[in-house]
Amino acid sequence: MGFDAGELTTLLDGRWKHVRDQVREALADVDLAPADDLDTESHRAHTLEQLRQLAKTGIPALGFPAAHGGSGDTGGSVVSLEMLPGNLSLMVKSGVQWGLFGGAVVALGTERHHERYLPDIMSLELPGCFAMTETGHGSDVQNLRTTATYDPEAQEFVVHTPHEAARKEYIGNAARDGRMAVVFAQLITGGESHGVHALLVPIRDRAGNPLPGVQITDCGRKAGLNGVDNGRIVFDQVRVPREALLNRYGDVAPDGTYSSPIASKGKRFFTMLGTLIRGRVSVAGTAGSATKLALEIALRYGDARRQFGRPGTEDEVVVLDYLAHQRKLLPALAKTFALHFAQEELVASLHDVPGDERAQRELESRAAGLKAITTWHATSTIQTCREACGGAGYLAENQLAQLKADTDVFTTFEGDNTVLLQLVAKGLLTNYKDQFEDLGTLGMAKFLADQFVGAVVERTAARSLVQRIIDGSGKDDILDRGWQLKMFDDRERHVLDGLGRRLRKANRSNAFEVFNNAQDHVLRAGRVHVDRLVLEAFVGAIERCRDRETAALLNKVCDLYVLSTIEEDRGWFLEHERISPRRSKAITEAVNELCRQLRPHAVDLVAAFGIPRQWLTAPIATGAEADRQDAQRAHDRSQR
Known part of the structure; x- marks a missing residue:
C-alpha cells in the first residue's frame, strides 16, 4: 500500500x-x-x-x-x-x-x-513566574493559604505567607531568573475573604537580588528539566500597590470596597481558573511531541538493527520484522496518532473561545482528560522505546533516557493526573445531574427506564458524523468502524450509568465515604470518556483526508488503536458480555495482522509528524546504526 x-x-x-x-x-x-x-x-x-x-x-x-x-x-x-x-x-x-x-x-x-x-x-x-502551588496545597487551589490583605490607608495589598505550608513551592523561574511573580492568594478586604485572586508581585531587582520581605530558596537538582530554575518563595508582609491586583474578575476600590462581575465566590474562582487552562493544554501537546520523538528514534533503530539469523539464509533479521517488536511500538504509534488528532481538536476549542458556560466547562473537562491520558501515554511509551532499543537506548547520546527523565513530571504538574480524571468524571456527572433535574415526574420515570442513556454524549457536529457511521453500519465486524464506535460509546454509557447509581446512595452524612469508595469507578469513567473522544477525533481526521490511499492507511492505524485498546481492556468487555471469548481471540489476531500490515510504513508514519530535524540527534536514529550494521555484514562476508 x-x-x-x-x-x-x-x-x-x-x-x-x-x-x-x-x-x-x-x-x-x-x-x-x-x-x-x-x-x-x-x-x-x-x-x-x-x-x-x-x-x-x-x-x-x-x-x-x-x-x-x-x-x-x-x-x-x-x-x-x-x-x-x-x-x-x-x-x-x-x-x-x-x-x-x-x-x-x-x-x-x-x-x-x-x-x-x-x-x-x-x-x-x-522574566516572571507563576506562583500558585503551595507546599500544603497543590491540586486544591481554592484553599491556598497565602494572603493578600488590603490596607485602605496606604492603598496597598500586604502579601504574606502565614506559615510554612503556605510557602510557594516548585515555582519555575523563581530560583534564579524571575523578577516578578503572578501570586495567587486569598484576597481580604475589611476583614472579609473574597477567595483566591492573583496579584503581580516584584520578587527581585534588576541585579537579581531578592527584594525586601521576599525570601527565595532553590528547589535544587531534579530528575530532569534542570535547565529550569524551580524555587520556593516566602512573603513577609510584602506591600504592592492596589493596581497590582489582576482585576478582570474582581477589583478593590481605593476605600477597600470589593466588586466583581460574578457574584458567586465559587463561580468566580472556577471562571478565573478556567481562563488559565492553556498551560494544561500545552503540557498535553508537548508530551505528545516527546512521545513522537521517542517513537521515531526507536522505530528508526528497529528498522536498522539486526539480530539473529533467519533459517536458511545468511542474513540476520531486522528487529522490527519480529512481531514482538512490532507489538511493543506500533500500537503505541497508533495511539499517538489518535491523541494527536484529539489534541488538535482541543487546541481549536481553546482558540475559538467557548460561547457559553457549558461549552467552557466541556473544554476544561476535555483539557483535563487529555492531559492525563497523553502524559501517562508518554511515560509508558518512552519507557517502552528505551527497552526496545536495548543498551543503546540507555546511552545519553540516544536521547531516550533524557526524554524519560524530563517528561516524568508531566504526569503531576499542571494538575495531578488522578485528580484530573476525577474532574472529568465529576463534569460528566454534573451533565447527568443537569438532565435529571430538568425532568418532571413522568419524565424522570422514563429517564430511569432508559438508564440515563442520553446524558453522557455531547450532540455536536462531530457526534453527527459518528452517529451517521454507527447508524449506517449494521455490521458485527471488529474491523467495522460503526461497531468500534458503538463499543466505545456503549462502554462509556454503561460505566457512567453504574457510577451514577452508586453515587445516588450519597447523602449529607456519608457523601465523602460514598465517593471515596467509588474512586476506582470514578477514574474508569473519566478514562473511558476520553477514549471515546479520542476515537471520534481520529474518525473526524480520516474524514478530512483527501488522498484515498493515505486515508486507507490511516484507517488501518485507527483500527490498530481501537482493537489494541479493547484488547487492553478485554477484561471489562468480557465481564460485561460485550465480546465473547472467541471474539477476544479474534481481536488479538487482528492486532497481530495490523502490526504486520503497518510494519513497512512504520518509519514513514512517524516521520510524517514533521518533528524539526534539529531535535533528532540520536546516532541510532540518524543512519549511524545502519552504516555500522552494513559494515559488519560486509566484514562477515569477507571472512567467509
Whole structure:
C-alpha cells in the first residue's frame, strides 16, 4: 500500500500548519540544542540564553494581543510549544514565561496591566513566574493559604505567607531568573475573604537580588528539566500597590470596597481558573511531541538493527520484522496518532473561545482528560522505546533516557493526573445531574427506564458524523468502524450509568465515604470518556483526508488503536458480555495482522509528524546504526 507522505504531514499539521512551518524554519537557523550534560547553574544560564534567542524569532508573541505587539493566535502559541520536544527544559521555561506568567496577565489582567507589562514579557525584558502551588496545597487551589490583605490607608495589598505550608513551592523561574511573580492568594478586604485572586508581585531587582520581605530558596537538582530554575518563595508582609491586583474578575476600590462581575465566590474562582487552562493544554501537546520523538528514534533503530539469523539464509533479521517488536511500538504509534488528532481538536476549542458556560466547562473537562491520558501515554511509551532499543537506548547520546527523565513530571504538574480524571468524571456527572433535574415526574420515570442513556454524549457536529457511521453500519465486524464506535460509546454509557447509581446512595452524612469508595469507578469513567473522544477525533481526521490511499492507511492505524485498546481492556468487555471469548481471540489476531500490515510504513508514519530535524540527534536514529550494521555484514562476508 502506497500513500502520500506530504498529504499525511499536511493533515497532521492541521489548522496551524503555518505555525509549524514557521517554527521549523526558525529552528533551522537557531541552535537550541539541549545542554543536559552541563552542571545545574551552567544549564540554567544556557537555557535562559536560548530563551532570549527564541524571543527574537517572534514566535513567543503569537499568543499575545495584537494591540500590544502579538498576533492574538492562542492556538498557534500552544502549537509552537509542541515543536520543542528535543529541549524540554527550554519548552518548560518558555511555557512558564509566555504561557503561565504572560498568559495570566492577559487572562486575568485588564488594559492597565497589558499596556504596562506585556511588551516586556514578550521580549523577555521582564522574566516572571507563576506562583500558585503551595507546599500544603497543590491540586486544591481554592484553599491556598497565602494572603493578600488590603490596607485602605496606604492603598496597598500586604502579601504574606502565614506559615510554612503556605510557602510557594516548585515555582519555575523563581530560583534564579524571575523578577516578578503572578501570586495567587486569598484576597481580604475589611476583614472579609473574597477567595483566591492573583496579584503581580516584584520578587527581585534588576541585579537579581531578592527584594525586601521576599525570601527565595532553590528547589535544587531534579530528575530532569534542570535547565529550569524551580524555587520556593516566602512573603513577609510584602506591600504592592492596589493596581497590582489582576482585576478582570474582581477589583478593590481605593476605600477597600470589593466588586466583581460574578457574584458567586465559587463561580468566580472556577471562571478565573478556567481562563488559565492553556498551560494544561500545552503540557498535553508537548508530551505528545516527546512521545513522537521517542517513537521515531526507536522505530528508526528497529528498522536498522539486526539480530539473529533467519533459517536458511545468511542474513540476520531486522528487529522490527519480529512481531514482538512490532507489538511493543506500533500500537503505541497508533495511539499517538489518535491523541494527536484529539489534541488538535482541543487546541481549536481553546482558540475559538467557548460561547457559553457549558461549552467552557466541556473544554476544561476535555483539557483535563487529555492531559492525563497523553502524559501517562508518554511515560509508558518512552519507557517502552528505551527497552526496545536495548543498551543503546540507555546511552545519553540516544536521547531516550533524557526524554524519560524530563517528561516524568508531566504526569503531576499542571494538575495531578488522578485528580484530573476525577474532574472529568465529576463534569460528566454534573451533565447527568443537569438532565435529571430538568425532568418532571413522568419524565424522570422514563429517564430511569432508559438508564440515563442520553446524558453522557455531547450532540455536536462531530457526534453527527459518528452517529451517521454507527447508524449506517449494521455490521458485527471488529474491523467495522460503526461497531468500534458503538463499543466505545456503549462502554462509556454503561460505566457512567453504574457510577451514577452508586453515587445516588450519597447523602449529607456519608457523601465523602460514598465517593471515596467509588474512586476506582470514578477514574474508569473519566478514562473511558476520553477514549471515546479520542476515537471520534481520529474518525473526524480520516474524514478530512483527501488522498484515498493515505486515508486507507490511516484507517488501518485507527483500527490498530481501537482493537489494541479493547484488547487492553478485554477484561471489562468480557465481564460485561460485550465480546465473547472467541471474539477476544479474534481481536488479538487482528492486532497481530495490523502490526504486520503497518510494519513497512512504520518509519514513514512517524516521520510524517514533521518533528524539526534539529531535535533528532540520536546516532541510532540518524543512519549511524545502519552504516555500522552494513559494515559488519560486509566484514562477515569477507571472512567467509
